[in-house]
Every structure is written in C-alpha cells, then in structure tokens.
Amino acid sequence: MSQSPFKPVPPKVTLPKMEERHLEFWKKHDIFHKTEETRRGGPEFVFYEGPPTANGRPGVHHVLSRSFKDIFLRYRVMRGYHIIRRGGWDTHGLPVEIEVEKKLGFTSKRQIEEFGVAEFNKLCRQSVFEYIQDWEKLTERIAFWVDLENAYVTYHNEYIESEWWILKQFWEQGLIYRGHKVVPYCPRCGTPLADHEVALGYKETEDPSVYVRLPLMDDPDTALLVWTTTPWTLPANVAVAAHPKVTYVKVKRQLPNGEHEYLIVAKPLVEKVFGDEKVEIVAEFPGKALKGKRYQPLYTFVVPDKPAYFVVLADFVTTEDGTGLVHMAPAFGEDDMEMARKYDLPIISTVKPDGTLVSAVRPWAGMFFKDADPYIIEDLQKRGLLFRSGKYTHTYPFCWRCGTPLLYYARPTWYIRTTAKKDRLVALNEKINWVPPHIKHGRFGNWLENNIDWALGRERYWGTPLPVWQCDECGYQHAVGSVAELSEMAGRDLSGLDLHRPYVDEVELTCPKCGGKMHRVPELIDVWFDSGAMQVAQWHYPFENQEIFKKQHPADYICEAVDQTRGWFYSLHAISTLLFDDIAFKNVVCLGLILDENGQKMSKSRGNVVDPWDVINVHGTDALRWYLYTASPPGDNRRFSVNLVGEVVRNFLLTLWNVYSFFTTYAALDGWQPNSETKPEYNELDRWLRSELHSLVKRVTEAYENYDALGATRPIEEFVERLSNWYLRRSRRRFWKSGSDADKHAAYSTLYEALTTLSKLLAPSTPFIAEEIYQNLVRATDPSAAESVHLADWPEYDEAAIDEKLNRDMELVIKLASLGHAARNKAGIKVRQPLQEIAFAVGRAFEQDVVTRYADLLADELNVKRVRLLGGRGEAVSYSLKPLPKQLGQKYKSLFPKIRQAILALDPQEAGERLLAGEPVTVTVDGEEYAIQPDEVEVIVSAHPGLTVASEGAYLAALNTEITPELKQEGIARDFVRWVQNARKEAGLELSDRIHLYYQAPDEIAKAVEAYRNYIMGETLAVEMTAAAPPDDAFVSTAVKNVVIGIKKSTPDEQ
C-alpha cells in the first residue's frame, strides 16, 4: 500500500476553527497581497470601495455589502485580472459631529463655537476611528480582502486638495453658484436638521386652518381663495400656485349684508370648501388660464425687489385639502423656493434665525413666529380678508433635541448646477450596467430625470471647507484649486497647513481685483461630495499618480445597498459626468436591506440588530456568506436570522464536508493519488457526474460574468446534493472493494475532479472551505500548484464532457428510484430484504430505454433481482391518455379543447400501445384528420391489482412482493452483516481493521449465515468466522435478540 498524500479528515468538524486555521495561513503567507502581485501584468479590473464611517460598530448589513464586493473580486483574480483593492474611510460630516456633541453634552452650535472649533474638530478626528479595530477585525474575519493599510481617508489634506481641484474645475465652468435652500431648521438650537433628525421628531399637532381671500387686481369683486395652516408665513407671501390641469371655478356667493362676492377655487374642492352653503358656479376654466393673474398683496411690510403677487403654475398642487390654490412663501417652503427659482420671485424673509419676526413686520416684530398666528388671523378678520378659520390636526416635525416646532427656512447656500448637465447625466447612465436592472431607469433614472441642483454647502465645522475666498472690499470671489495656489495668493508657504477649519479660515488672501483682503466663505461641503470624489481624490489626482488614475477610472465594479442610489452612486456619477463627461462605474450591484426575523428594518433604536460575531462564532464566515448569496436575489430585502444560517451549515457545508471526508478517508486507506497517465475508464455514473460538473462550471462562470451572485451559488448547492446523495450513495461500494482496479481508479478520479473543481468554484463565495479542500487535495499532490486556491486559475469547462441527454436520463432514473422506494414502503418491506422484481412504466415512448439501460443501477439501488418495463407481452395493465396541453395547445391554439376531447374519446388501450411504441394516432375533429404524435400525449399506466405500486404522473413502479425462501435467507444474511458492522463500530475499530468473527444464533439464522459465509466475511473484513461462543478477550454484542456476535481484532500478520 503506497503512502497517500492526503490527510484523512474526520467527518465531524468545527467550521469556525477550520476557518481560523486558514486565516492564519493567509496572514502568514501574505496571500492577499499575492493576489495583487501574481496578477500584475494581467488585465486591470477596477474596483472602488464605498467608504464607510468607522464611528460605529459594523453590523450584518456591512457584512452583506462586503461579501458581495469580495465575491466578484476573488472571481476576477482567479480569471487573471489585476485588482487594486484599496479601502477607504468616510470621516467627515454631521453624524460625526453629533456623536461628539453627545459626548460633550452640547445641544447647540453656539456651544461648539465657545468650546473652540479647533478642539472640537480634533475630537471629531479621533472619534471617526473609534471603532476602527472592530472594523478591521470583522473585515479580516469575513474574508473581505481590502487594503486597509493604505486606505484613503477623506480628512487627509491630499484628499481635500483633490476635492478643491475638482471644485475649481466646476467653478471655472460656472457650475457653482450661491442660492437659497429651504432647510428644516430649529430656531432654538440655531441649526438646520438633517433628514434623519427630522424623521425622529414628527408629532401630531393642532394648527390653525385659515382660508384667505386675495382680491384680484383687475377685478376686486373676485378673490382667489387660499388655504394655509401657517398664518405666520402670510406676510412673506409673494405668489399663489394653481395646478395647470385641474379645473377651477368662479363661484358666486351671497354675503350676509345682501351683497355677493366671487371666489375662485378648484372645482373638486367646492363641496369641501362651501359645505351645505348654496353657491353658484358662474365660470369654469383650467388652472393654466389663471397663470399670471395679479392679486392685491396681503402685506407690504417688506417691499419686494422683483415682480410678485401673481398666479404661478405647479404640479405639486393637490385637490386633497384646501382650495386648490396654494399660497407661496419661498422663504419657508421647498416647493415655494422651487417656484421662486422658476418664476424669479422675490424671497421675503420675515423671520430671524432665532425664530422671531423681523422688525419690518411692525405690529408683531420680535414675536416668536408661531405666537403670531392668532394676531394675524385677527388682523385678516378685521380687514375682511378672512373667509374662514378653524383648527387642523396633522403631523408636523419638532426638534428631536428640544421639542421646538421646526421652521422650514431659506438659508443662503452653495449649489452645483447639475441641472446644466442633466442630459449628460441621463445619457451616460445608459452605459451603466445595473443589477438589478430596474434601478437603472427606475429609482436612479427617475432621480436623474428630475435632477435638481446639488446643494453643496453646509454650515458646520467638521468637513471639507469650500475653497472659495471672498473680498471684503469688492465682493470678488475666487476658488482656490490647490495648496500651491493658496500659498501663492497668501504670499507664504502653506504646505503644512491643516486644510480644516479653523486653520484654513485664518488664511487671508489679497484680492486680485482691488487688492483688498479676502476671507474664506464659512461653508463646508456636503459629505456626499467627499465620497463621490474618491474616484479622483483617493489618488491625490492630478497632483500625483496620474498614470495610476488613468488606469483606475472608471471602475469596472462597485457595490453598495440601495440607500446609496441618491447617495454615493449619484455623487460618483455626477462628479464624473461634470468633470470628465464619462461614467464613474460600469457595473453596479445594488443590494437590498437586511430586515430582522419579523421583516422590520434593523436599527439601533429598535434594538433588533444582529451582531455579526454572534453568527460567525457559531457557524462561521462561509455559512454566513453562503446564506447571504443564496437566500434571495441581491436586490431584494432579506429577512435575517441566525437559524437560517445554521440551515446552511447542515444542508450544504456539512454535506460537502462529508463528501470531502469520505474521499480523504478512503483515498488515504487505499493510497490513491491522482494519476494523469492512467486514463480513467469512466462508467455511466462517472460520465453523468462529470457532465453535471462541467455544465455546473459553465453555469457558474456565466453567472459570475453577469454579476449574478445567486446564479453563481445556488446551482452549486444542487450539485453537492446530487454528488452526496446520488453519486456517492451509488458509488460507495466501488471505493470499498479491496485491491485496486480500473473501476476504482475511475471512481476516485471522478470524485477527485469534482471536489477540486468545487474548491475553485467555491473560492469566491466560501473562501475557507474552498481553501481547506484545495490545500489537502491539490497542494498536497502537486507542488507546482498555486500556493492558495485564491491564487489558482478559474476552472475551464470541457464542452465535450457535457451530455444534456445523460443529465435528463439520470434525472428520470432518480425519479424512478424514488418511486421504487415508495413502492417498497407501501409494501412495508425494508430495503435490506431482496425482492424478485420491479417493473416501471413511463409515459412517453422515448423514455422507455432509460429503464433498460439503467436496469442494473436501479436493481442495486432498490435491492431487486430484476428490473423491467411494465406492460410488455400482454401483461394485465390498463392505459389512460393524458393530452399534453403545452405541446398540443401551442400547436392547435383554440382548436385545443376539441383535439383534447377527441383524444380522450379514443380507445385508450389501443392508442396507448401505439403511442408507447412510438407511433402517431389519428383523431378527427370537424371532419379534419389530425395526427397526434407520441410526444404530445402521456400514457398513464395502471398495474394489475396483485402488484404493489407507487406512481406519480405517468410514472409508475410496480413491485413483486413475494419473498421466496431463498430471498428470505439472503435478507437474513444482509441483516447479519449489518449487526456485525454495528458491533465493529461499537468496538471502536478502524475501517480497515480485520477481525475474527464469532457468532451464536438460532437455526434459521445460522443456516443463512453459513449459506452466505463468503459474502459476510468479505463485507465485514473477517479473516475467520466461527460458529461458537466468543473467547473472553473478544468484543461481544448482544444487541440483537437471540444472537451473540463476538469480534476480535486480528493481528497484522494474519492479514
């Protein structure tokens, strides 16, 4: 017996332990870096890492995106691509500031200013890496290979400098301007709130509901009727919006004093507004007819600097509430501001940042904005402009920190004029491959179609400063595009300057126009600009790395969750479009969200977040990753639970592991090793498995090429199931038999090929078990093989090995075997009891040869002496016909029902026989004759009552259940073998140990044992079998009634 190169692997395994071993191996041999080095010179595959913020612990959703990033990168490396996998960290922004504010107990910006911006930013800088070790540990443990040592960091000076360069390019194209943005704003805290903060503070509240008359300029008897729940905004009114397509009416209404008035409202709202009151509709017209109609201003505290007080048209006007005419105060509403931009309306701000009314609003100056509501209502009442007032209950946002009602408030800020490039944004999107595809023209495409200018400015502290300096004297503005330029304009070397606030604010420049002093504008830029700039800034382009940059743009592949559509995906796309008129990424996988077991979004506040470590420590990374890839399509939301990951372990990983364990155990026993010189003589089963294997490689490869993780994994699961529960089950004996022959070699070769190929197919998805199998099966026998499976080449499939018919045939054989087992079960006869015969019926002529060709295999599987087709030679069977709708329906369309009737009217016996013989039958419908082909009808066979049958559709297994004395004896012999095998196991013997076998049993059993003496000794590896009481030193089992079995391990020289 030659020495086996394989390490025998026990069937029991602790997967997390196994994984940790390979983590060590990768680290020790620097495999990750070798994936880059060894592929240098190969085609470039460009990946961008969307930077996370490390100021919180990573969760399962991070494992999700990192797993999906990793799987395609590992695949590409195996395909020979060179990939720079550079990590990155997003480090700026409000969430970081809020964390620090919380720690310091701050509730307002004023406190930060008092504390000192320099010190505050220092704390921010520290806080962003507070959990970096958790991130690094988890990243390593989930086998996401990314270079964190050289990660780009958005707060680095070089990174900021690149961003300045980008902004300067935009500036010079005239794409950056200062405008107004309406933001949710807390007047008490003195700060705008981010969306997620607003979402925290919605409460049900009661507001005034007032209807106000706005008399028309050229027809003072007629008034527009508007509705509002914020009377305090009325002094800032500059326009009224109507929907262009809604129908409006002019109604005549009786006044208490006997006179009448005319009011204009949307037709669908007449009833809601006037209730039971009788009004007369005197005119009807579409909303667009109102465009430009001028009305008398409500208040003139502030004189507008532009034309105002006329009707504008807007799609956002609804006919759900109010009057269909909406009062516009651009300073206090997003929609209103949009209209102001569109119609160039003036922006009147009547509220100060602290929430009190400005002095110009004389009667109520200094009053808190909400407190003015009743006074304004009273004033309107006095002036006869109030139509009605009441109360209205709705949800309104309050500050989550202090409970103050929020103010939607126009603040001056900076914009990028993305709308100027909208057509390019849309056109370039066509070049991007989205997974799933609907995002392209759905969520992302719609977002681009409705593009609005990018609000860039942020009035905060910790972020990339906007590099615009403004002259104190003449107001001239200049964008600085580099540190060198800054130094030059400042007249001193600033190369060591921290480009953050407050230091950068202290740099004074000299105005090139008037020689005055220039100071930086106070704003920072949106953090989405930071992350979107990574395509340029991670390389400090254009100041450095120009060659690398050229090769690394655009990206071939990026992947994040769907919440990045308007976030990172957009910022990458927008920056690339404006800067290069090119796409930033070619392929993007857009992941769904992770929900908890009840379908709820995982969030800290709900307390339903699953810690990835809880899963990894129990089941391991491979199980978690496999679950994430196979559970559902990547774009769908997915429910997550630890139990489902456990299922993966049992169903897939352990099944694979056991095949692997089986192989190594027997290969080690036999001293088998792969041998390229002896060509294996494959049997039918081997050919089938190889056919399945090679079509698997083909399918999986295609899926990877299409960024289809589900398609790259689920088929492997099916293959492993078949490998374990059909190929191996049917092949076991070929490995057991002693000695070595061609058939055994073929079996080993086939199984070896399957396992080594699987290790490569699994390397991208389950990198640990893939490495385990590869190291033991490939590296151990082939010193020239790549050091790690992750450095190996992707397997090629052999088209010639794929035999679709063979695959289909075997599928049928498996089904027939299943029916055979069902029949045995029905008869209550265990598989160990041999039976004389089983007969099968199949519904279609072309399937009949499968039964004969695989008769031996079926006989063995079902433990019967003979397998045959049912229905031959006048056997008492009856047929019935089942017309197949798919074939016949497609052929005969609406004639199908009649054809079907005609077929059912045929004599089933005669027609069935002909069809099963492969001949057509003729039916007549409406005087026309039609030839029905054998593959258009299924023939259902029923067996005569004497047989035990199991059937499914047209397939049927009929069992002859008669047990002759000979069969009985053989059954007993097989039982006996099993008893001995159990005893061997109990005695703790090795698989290959030879034994002395002793037994005592009643007559009937003893007779059977003696009749099958050679068979029993061969099966149980007995060198001697004695019908006598076992000696004292033997292991004795009395597990079976009336039977004593004794075994004693034999000494080596007896073998």
Place this chain on the structure above:
RNA sequence: GGGCCUGUAGCUCAGUCGGUUAGAGCACUGUGCUGAUAACGCAGGGGUCACUGGUUCGAGUCCAGUCAGGCCCA
C-alpha cells in the same frame, strides 16, 4: 402626494416562452436506511399563488386597478 420594489405552504424561497396535479428546504408526524453524513430515503398534513377585473382554448405567470409591506423622494 410621486417613483421603485415585494406579496406563492407556519418560516426562507423556486416557479423557464402563459400549458391544465404550483415545487424545494426548514419545521411537524409516521416510517425506513446507514461503516461518509450533525445526515439521507419514503410517506403524510399544510396553498383563495394578496384582491378585483381583463386578454386567452388555457393565467401563479401577461395587462389594468385595488390592498398590504418596504425603500427613496416630497
């Protein structure tokens, strides 16, 4: 209010070009098998394919609408 996605067994999901008995795994019950298996085989219970209408010889599948959930935007 708008856009996008999802809705199939108790749970997680398949379901091809529309084809007449809607499947798998898990869980449950019974039973069998086992010297690779923490497994596996066989059988059983469990379905208004969210709902309504339409197209069609035929709809889980296509179309329209409704409802519910999710995400994003307002």
